[in-house]
Amino acid sequence: MKRLAIVRQKYNPAGGAERIVSAIIRQLRGRDGIQPVLINRNWEALEGVEAVSVKPFYLGSVWRDWGFAGAARRAWRSLGADLVQSHERIPGSHVYRADDGVHAAWLAARVRQQGWRARVSIWFNPYHHYMLRAERRMYRHPDFRAVICISEMVKQDVIRHAGIPADRCEVIHNGVDSEHFRPDAARAGRDELRGQLGIPADAPVLVYVGSGFARKGAAQAIRAIVPHREARLVLVGGDKQLDRYRRQAQSLGVADRVYFQGTQRDVRAYYGIADGFILPSVYEPFGLVVTEAMACGLPVLTSTRCGAGELVGEDETGWLAEPDDDAAWQRNVARWLAARERWPTMGERARLRVLPLTEAAMVSRMLQLFERLLGAA
Incomplete structure (x- = not known):
C-alpha cells in the first residue's frame, strides 16, 4: 500500500480549490494500492479519511506559510509518504497541483491592471517576496517531479515564468459534479x-x-x-x-x-x-x-x-x-x-x-500520473 500525502493548508467552504481537494480524497477513499493522508492546518472532518493537522504558532502571513511548510514536511517524512502532492508552494514536495496558478503571473496581471501602484505595493509587501522565493525553490528542488496544471493557461504560465519543461507539466482540468450541478x-x-x-x-x-x-x-x-x-x-x-x-x-x-x-x-x-x-x-x-x-x-x-x-x-x-x-x-x-x-x-x-470533466476522470488521470512517478522512483 502506497501512502499519498495531500497537503492543503486550510479549508474554505466557498473555495474552489478546497472543493477539489475534498473531491480527490473522496474518489481515492477505498481504492486498492494507494492510501491518501490529508496534511492540513484547518479542515472540516472527512469521514473515513486519515488526516494530520499541524498548527504551528505564527504571527503574520509570511510566518504562517513558512511555519506550515516546515511542519508539513516533518509530517510527511514522519508518515513515510511515498509521494507528496502539495496544493501549497512547499519545496520538497514531489507534485505541485497549481490550484493557485503561478504567483509571478498573478503579480504580472496586477501590474498590467494597476500600473506603478501595483509595482510599489508588491515591492514593499514581504509576502510576495516570500511566495516568489518559495515557488522558485519548489520547482528547483531535487525532489520535484511534476506540476499538475489545471488549465492550458497555467501550463504556459509555468513554462514562461518558472522555466519548467513542458514534459513535466500535466494538464488535468478540474472535475465538476454535473449530477449535483444540473x-x-x-x-x-x-x-x-x-x-x-x-x-x-x-x-x-x-x-x-x-x-x-x-x-x-x-x-x-x-x-x-x-x-x-x-x-x-x-x-x-x-x-x-x-x-x-x-x-x-x-x-x-x-x-x-x-x-x-x-x-x-x-x-x-x-x-x-x-x-x-x-x-x-x-x-x-x-x-x-x-x-x-x-x-x-x-x-x-x-x-x-x-x-x-x-x-x-x-x-x-x-x-x-x-x-x-x-x-x-x-x-x-x-x-x-x-x-x-x-x-x-x-x-x-x-x-x-x-460533462466529460467528472471528478472520477480527474482523479483517474492523477492516479495515472502518480503510478508513473512511483514506478520511476
Missing part, C-alpha cells in the same frame, strides 16, 4: 428565490460567483451592465471591501439592479435564478464556478485570463474578453441579451462541454 435541480427554487430578491420573473439575470472581488473582476461585472437597463446582476461571494463595490454600483446608477448576496455554502440555487454567468477575472487559474455554471446550463461570459475560458466556444457557449476592456464586456453583455432565444441551446451545449 439545470433542473438548480432551477427548482428559481421563482421563489427571485421573489425573495425582488427580481421580476422575466428579467434577464447574470450571476457572478467568487470571493476576492478585485482578482475576480466584480467591478468589471458591475460596469458591464451599466448601458443595459434590463439586465440584473447577482453577486455571490464575500470581500473585505464590499462597501466599496456597493458605492460603485450607486455611483454608476445601477444599485437597484445589483444584488449583493454574500458568501453562500451552496451556490446552485443562484445559478438557477440566472440566465447567464459572468466572471471577468484578472487572473483565474481555472475557475471551477465557470464549469459549475456550464453544468447548470448557463451561457458564460468570462475573461481571457480565466483558465476555464478555454472550454468556452465563442458565440456557441459564451463570450470572452480581456479583463480590463470595458467596452468589450459591455458588448458581450449586449450579445448575451441579443441571444435570448438561443439561451436554452447555448446552455445545453455548455453542459455537454463539461
Whole structure:
C-alpha cells in the first residue's frame, strides 16, 4: 500500500480549490494500492479519511506559510509518504497541483491592471517576496517531479515564468459534479428565490460567483451592465471591501439592479435564478464556478485570463474578453441579451462541454500520473 500525502493548508467552504481537494480524497477513499493522508492546518472532518493537522504558532502571513511548510514536511517524512502532492508552494514536495496558478503571473496581471501602484505595493509587501522565493525553490528542488496544471493557461504560465519543461507539466482540468450541478435541480427554487430578491420573473439575470472581488473582476461585472437597463446582476461571494463595490454600483446608477448576496455554502440555487454567468477575472487559474455554471446550463461570459475560458466556444457557449476592456464586456453583455432565444441551446451545449470533466476522470488521470512517478522512483 502506497501512502499519498495531500497537503492543503486550510479549508474554505466557498473555495474552489478546497472543493477539489475534498473531491480527490473522496474518489481515492477505498481504492486498492494507494492510501491518501490529508496534511492540513484547518479542515472540516472527512469521514473515513486519515488526516494530520499541524498548527504551528505564527504571527503574520509570511510566518504562517513558512511555519506550515516546515511542519508539513516533518509530517510527511514522519508518515513515510511515498509521494507528496502539495496544493501549497512547499519545496520538497514531489507534485505541485497549481490550484493557485503561478504567483509571478498573478503579480504580472496586477501590474498590467494597476500600473506603478501595483509595482510599489508588491515591492514593499514581504509576502510576495516570500511566495516568489518559495515557488522558485519548489520547482528547483531535487525532489520535484511534476506540476499538475489545471488549465492550458497555467501550463504556459509555468513554462514562461518558472522555466519548467513542458514534459513535466500535466494538464488535468478540474472535475465538476454535473449530477449535483444540473439545470433542473438548480432551477427548482428559481421563482421563489427571485421573489425573495425582488427580481421580476422575466428579467434577464447574470450571476457572478467568487470571493476576492478585485482578482475576480466584480467591478468589471458591475460596469458591464451599466448601458443595459434590463439586465440584473447577482453577486455571490464575500470581500473585505464590499462597501466599496456597493458605492460603485450607486455611483454608476445601477444599485437597484445589483444584488449583493454574500458568501453562500451552496451556490446552485443562484445559478438557477440566472440566465447567464459572468466572471471577468484578472487572473483565474481555472475557475471551477465557470464549469459549475456550464453544468447548470448557463451561457458564460468570462475573461481571457480565466483558465476555464478555454472550454468556452465563442458565440456557441459564451463570450470572452480581456479583463480590463470595458467596452468589450459591455458588448458581450449586449450579445448575451441579443441571444435570448438561443439561451436554452447555448446552455445545453455548455453542459455537454463539461460533462466529460467528472471528478472520477480527474482523479483517474492523477492516479495515472502518480503510478508513473512511483514506478520511476
